[in-house]
Amino acid sequence: MISLFRRKTKSYGNVLPITVDMHSHLLPGIDDGCKSFDESIGLIKELIALGYKKLICTPHIMGDFYRNTPEIILGKLDQLNDIIKQLGLDIELGAAAEYYLDESFMERINKTEQLLCFGKEKYVLFETSYMNASPHLENVIFMLQSLGYTPVLAHPERYVYLFENYKQKLHELHKKGVLFQVNINSLSGYYSRPSKKIAEYLIDEELVSFLGTDMHGQRHFDFLLKSRETNYYKKALSQQLLNNKLL
Known part of the structure; x- marks a missing residue:
């Protein structure tokens, strides 16, 4: 007998898989991501097996911790691309950065230095302190936009300072033109329960x-x-994500 109380599986119709990842730390040896080219290649092969066609590497640029420059990042990208070509892997590899909102980032903006970005819309991926809201956030958003960039806030669900009254705060940021990038692993509670909820x-x-x-x-x-495999991942795929437009 079929149970009347069997949980129904939610259906979101025919959804397209994500083929472009725009946030990763696959360039080895320059931040807290991959440590070696072997590790990078191993993960790239696994991502290819999941259906990814393009990977945009975004190493940290963060004050005195990760003092990466476009030259360092693009140089490492060239090295990794050479290995990918030698191995005949079917993947497009690009690079931008994950900028930390600190004084050095603000100096770059004030000096109108060319920022590492991706996409025709000149998306700039940035993050903030996890614990404390930056008093310069709104000014940075305005300045990025005035320079023709589109600000993308990395993993907004992970910032502790947003946990309280997050609904209002996130809507306010979105209305200012900030786009949000959510970490897929947040959907399985990898980081924390509050992050999953947000x-x-x-x-x-x-x-x-x-x-x-x-x-x-x-x-x-x-x-x-x-x-x-989570329902929320599948639900997100049914929405107007911009990932695949970067291909």
Whole structure:
């Protein structure tokens, strides 16, 4: 006898898979991501097996911790692309950066230095302190936009300072023209329960522009497999994500 109480599986119709990842730390040896070319290639092969066609590497640029420059990042990208070509891997590899909102980032903006960005809309991926809201956030958003960039806030679901009254704060940021990139692994509770809750809220409100792996290593990939099976991942795929427009 078929149970009347069997849980129904939610259906979101024919959804297209994500073929472009725009947040990863696959360039080895320059931040807290991959440590070697072997590790990078191993993860790239696994992402190819999941259907990814393009990977945009976004190493940290953060004050005195990760003092990366366009020259360092693009040089490492060239090295990794050479290996990919030698191995005959079917993947397009690009690079931008994940900028930390600190004094050095503000100096770059004030000096109108060319920022590492991606897409025709000149998307700039940035993050903030996890614990404390920056008093310069609104000014940075305005300045980026005035310079022709489109600000993309990395993993807004993870910022502790947004946990209280997050609904109002996130809507306010979105109205200012900030796009949101949610980490796929947030959907399986990898980071924290509050992060999972906020990620789900952003999807419910259709405020997510990008889903990213934020891939740092094998552990992230292992959880990615679980996260891709969640209903909220499938729900996000049914929305107007911008990932595949970067192909």
